[in-house]
Amino acid sequence: MTAWLVNAAGIALIALIAWWFWLVKPAARRAEGGVVEVLVADGVYTPARIEVASGQPVRLRFLRKDPSACAEKVIFADLGVAADLPLNQPVDLTVTPPRTGEFAFTCQMQMYRGALVAR
Numbered sequence: 001m002t003a004w005l006v007n008a009a010g011i012a013l014i015a016l017i018a019w020w021f022w023l024v025k026p027a028a029r030r031a032e033g034g035v036v037e038v039l040v041a042d043g044v045y046t047p048a049r050i051e052v053a054s055g056q057p058v059r060l061r062f063l064r065k066d067p068s069a070c071a072e073k074v075i076f077a078d079l080g081v082a083a084d085l086p087l088n089q090p091v092d093l094t095v096t097p098p099r100t101g102e103f104a105f106t107c108q109m110q111m112y113r114g115a116l117v118a119r
Contacts, residue, residue, distance in 0.1 A: 034059075035059045035060070035061045035092070036050055036058065036059070036060050036061065037060075037061045037063065037090075038050075038060055038061065038062045038063070038114070039065065040062055040063065040064040040065060040066055040071050040074075040085060040112065041064075041065040041066045042066060043066070043068075043111065043112065044112065045105070045113070045114040047114075048113065048114040048115070049114065049115050049117055050114070050115070050116050050117065051117045051118075051119060052097060052116055052117070052118055052119075053118070053119065054097050054098070054099055054100045054101075054118035054119060055096065055097070055098065055099070055118075056096065057094050057095070057096040058095060058096070058097075058116070059092055059093070059094045060092070060093050060094075060095065061090050061091070061092050061093075062074055062083070062085050062090070062091045062093065063088075063089075063090045063091075064085040064086065064087055064088070064089075064091075065087075065088065067087055070108070070109045070111050070112065071085060071107055071112060072084060072085055072107070072108070073085060073107060073108045074093070074106075074107065074112075075105065075106055075107070075108060076095055076103060076104075076105045076116070077104065077106070078103045078104065079095055079096075079097065079098075079103055081093065081095050095116065097116055097118035099118065100118050100119055101117075101118055102115050102116070102117050102118075103115065103116040103117075103118065104116075
């Protein structure tokens, strides 16, 4: 009986982790002129989804509040853009999505996850 409960708890935990890291899509924030401020804290980017116009440059201002080593860098792998994020210092980064689609941005360990959604 105990083994059954341990297995059920393990399966539930695996499902929760899969849902949290791969299935949850946070509400998108629309970038309308100016700068979009992105807070890096508590294991997440806020906002984690940013809607932009494709082919148009957008300026993102990252502010890292999390002292974790994982949060030291932001990487837009599909766009070939990366930046170091010093603690408590804003860093402006201009990116231009070349086409419509979703462009992920992550930390170097891919634990912090966000997306630039170009329309």
